[in-house]
Amino acid sequence: MDPRNLLEVRNLTMRFGGIVANNDVSFDVAQGSITALIGPNGAGKTTVFNCLTGFYRASEGTIHLAGDQGCAPLEVGGLLSKPLIGGSYLVARAGIARTFQNIRLFREMSVVENLLVAQHNHLDRNLLSGALGLRRYRQAERDGIERAFHWLRVMDLEEDANRLAGELPYGRQRRLEIARAMCTGPRLVCLDEPAAGLNPREKADLAERIQHLRNEHRVTVLLIEHDMSLVMGISEHIVVLDHGEVIAAGDPQEVKNSPAVITAYLGADDDEEGAA
Numbered sequence: 389m390d391p392r393n394l395l396e397v398r399n400l401t402m403r404f405g406g407i408v409a410n411n412d413v414s415f416d417v418a419q420g421s422i423t424a425l426i427g428p429n430g431a432g433k434t435t436v437f438n439c440l441t442g443f444y445r446a447s448e449g450t451i452h453l454a455g456d457q458g459c460a461p462l463e464v465g466g467l468l469s470k471p472l473i474g475g476s477y478l479v480a481r482a483g484i485a486r487t488f489q490n491i492r493l494f495r496e497m498s499v500v501e502n503l504l505v506a507q508h509n510h511l512d513r514n515l516l517s518g519a520l521g522l523r524r525y526r527q528a529e530r531d532g533i534e535r536a537f538h539w540l541r542v543m544d545l546e547e548d549a550n551r552l553a554g555e556l557p558y559g560r561q562r563r564l565e566i567a568r569a570m571c572t573g574p575r576l577v578c579l580d581e582p583a584a585g586l587n588p589r590e591k592a593d594l595a596e597r598i599q600h601l602r603n604e605h606r607v608t609v610l611l612i613e614h615d616m617s618l619v620m621g622i623s624e625h626i627v628v629l630d631h632g633e634v635i636a637a638g639d640p641q642e643v644k645n646s647p648a649v650i651t652a653y654l655g656a657d658d659d660e661e662g663a664a
């Protein structure tokens with residue numbers, strides 16, 4: 389594995405019966421980069437995310453996540469050969485977190501509770517120490533709450549801590565989803581259309597926050613997004629999918645000028661025209 393990369397996807401194919409959602413997809417995500425995965429509707433972007441995060445077990449191919457601090461690389465492809473639910477749980481432990489195209493918060497829980505539930509991996513381990521020594525267990529609980537408030541502050545949601553998540557305005561729910569993903573301490577955060585439904589001011593704010601996460605909190609970002617000004621404004625590397633296949637990859641300028649990309653977008657729906 390190239391030491392500059394955090395993630396290497398090789399020859400990923402995902403079939404649903406006769407439908408080939410991803411066909412022989414290969415790409416890299418460099419350590420510390422903001423990388424975007426774009427393409428017209430139905431191109432296979434979310435399916436790639438679902439394979440990366442263990443929601444689907446890929447039909448073929450491998451996904452390598454670099455080891456932490458020089459440890460041996462972790463083969464997520466190996467983990468994903470385990471059953472579906474175990475897959476996503478193990479992937480979270482490996483250091484990948486995600487948000488969803490359609491917000492999936494616990495709407496009936498408070499904002500801070502959403503962040504505490506997200507940390508169940510840490511807290512589960514400490515249940516054992518709960519049985520063995522109360523002090524350690526309480527410390528783990530305090531750490532969890534502190535971590536939750538840290539990310540609420542970073543995402544400017546502290547004042548909403550005790551509100552029900554489902555009552556937050558839409559833009560704040562989107563920020564809460566990112567805070568929840570960050571709470572798990574990921575090395576790679578996968579954001580699925582984080583700007584969907586946001587107004588222009590909220591989109592500009594989101595772009596700054598994503599850059600802040602990468603610059604100040606050292607997380608690598610993989611982004612699916614239809615808003616091309618956001619993608620072109622913050623990504624160093626862009627991978628373009630069409631009909632399940634990678635048709636181009638490069639920096640924003642290269643992708644903008646790629647004839648294959650222009651053709652793919654001109655052939656797509658009206659609302660995507662001119663996006664590339």
Ligand SMILES: Nc1ncnc2c1ncn2[C@@H]1O[C@H](COP(=O)(O)OP(=O)(O)OP(=O)(O)O)[C@@H](O)[C@H]1O
Nearest residue numbers: 404407408409427428429430431432433434435436
């Ligand atoms: N669970 C599934 N079962 C059957 N087909 C699926 C499944 N998930 C995705 N597909 C199909 O795979 C293809 C790619 O879908 P996917 O959601 O990955 O595209 P996308 O690029 O994320 O699209 P969008 O931008 O509209 O969200 C589509 O034809 C879709 O219908």
